[in-house]
Amino acid sequence: MTSGLAQPNSVPVRAQGSRARRRALRPGWVETICLTVILGLVVVVVFGPLLAPYSPNAIDAFAISAPPSATHLLGTDDVGRDLLSRLIIGARPTLLGATLIIAMSATAGTILALIAAWFGGGVDWVVSRNLNLLFAFPGLLLAILATAVFGAGLTGPVIALSLAYTPYFGRVVRSAALRERRMAYVDAASVQGVSSTRIALRHILPNVGGLIVVQASVNFGYVVIDLAAVSFLGLGVQPPTADWGEMISEGQQAILSGTPYEVIWAGAAILITVLAVTVLGNRLASRWGYER
Numbered sequence: 001m002t003s004g005l006a007q008p009n010s011v012p013v014r015a016q017g018s019r020a021r022r023r024a025l026r027p028g029w030v031e032t033i034c035l036t037v038i039l040g041l042v043v044v045v046v047f048g049p050l051l052a053p054y055s056p057n058a059i060d061a062f063a064i065s066a067p068p069s070a071t072h073l074l075g076t077d078d079v080g081r082d083l084l085s086r087l088i089i090g091a092r093p094t095l096l097g098a099t100l101i102i103a104m105s106a107t108a109g110t111i112l113a114l115i116a117a118w119f120g121g122g123v124d125w126v127v128s129r130n131l132n133l134l135f136a137f138p139g140l141l142l143a144i145l146a147t148a149v150f151g152a153g154l155t156g157p158v159i160a161l162s163l164a165y166t167p168y169f170g171r172v173v174r175s176a177a178l179r180e181r182r183m184a185y186v187d188a189a190s191v192q193g194v195s196s197t198r199i200a201l202r203h204i205l206p207n208v209g210g211l212i213v214v215q216a217s218v219n220f221g222y223v224v225i226d227l228a229a230v231s232f233l234g235l236g237v238q239p240p241t242a243d244w245g246e247m248i249s250e251g252q253q254a255i256l257s258g259t260p261y262e263v264i265w266a267g268a269a270i271l272i273t274v275l276a277v278t279v280l281g282n283r284l285a286s287r288w289g290y291e292r
Contacts, residue, residue: 037276044091052085056242065259075261090242098223102216104162109169114200117177131167139164147235157230176208210288217281221274
């Protein structure tokens with residue numbers, strides 16, 4: 001006869017399911033590499049002035065367009081400035097600007113999406129039409145137009161790109177919020193007299209929070225590229241302030257003279273950043289069940 005007692009080596013089904021969930025949430029080697037790169041970028045942004053071996057604008061007259069060496073690990077540009085120092089300091093305007101754009105566009109898009117999903121009808125139609133209208137304007141074009149209004153610098157591109165990326169959040173969050181709006185727990189909370197704002201912020205928003213994180217991580221890479229393009233065109237951060245896009249713009253002339261170090265390092269920094277954040281975002285989307 002089979003005993004009702006569990007066998008010595010058996011594991012309860014609930015424990016097995018818990019372990020499976022923990023394994024599913026455990027980051028793999030790809031996620032670990034991406035997180036390491038992102039953490040390194042955060043350290044560079046926060047402690048950049050302490051990590052840079054030289055002032056980003058200090059000129060070494062005896063090392064003009066010098067190759068990598070013990071004195072200048074990544075070489076120097078065409079006026080003798082240390083490229084490692086400029087690369088470290090240049091991470092701050094690029095990454096902080098991109099973070100600000102993502103934060104502003106995610107906030108605006110989420111608020112509009114929750115309003116559209118909750119009220120529906122004519123409100124949903126107006127919000128959806130305005131989001132579609134914003135899709136018609138390329139982000140880079142809006143950034144150029146904003147520069148004409150606000151002048152060169154980060155202010156214009158940040159405002160313009162925030163508007164350009166708002167519909168990317170608004171559209172996906174609206175779809176998810178509409179599904180949550182039809183759930184029984186929303187009706188139950190309404191019957192109990194819970195206010196619309198409280199239901200949206202305390203119940204619906206947490207349930208779509210994962211989607212917002214995934215969308216933010218994927219969009220971050222595109223924002224970095226757009227900001228670099230604006231600086232490359234001379235409409236963003238102005239010399240002599242270090243910025244990755246501006247470094248590529250300044251270094252393109254040096255390519256003809258056989259010293260492409262500035263373009264290589266700045267381009268590599270942008271590429272690694274975009275790959276790390278985008279791959280992590282796609283992995284999160286796959287793990288959390290969001291189809292892209």
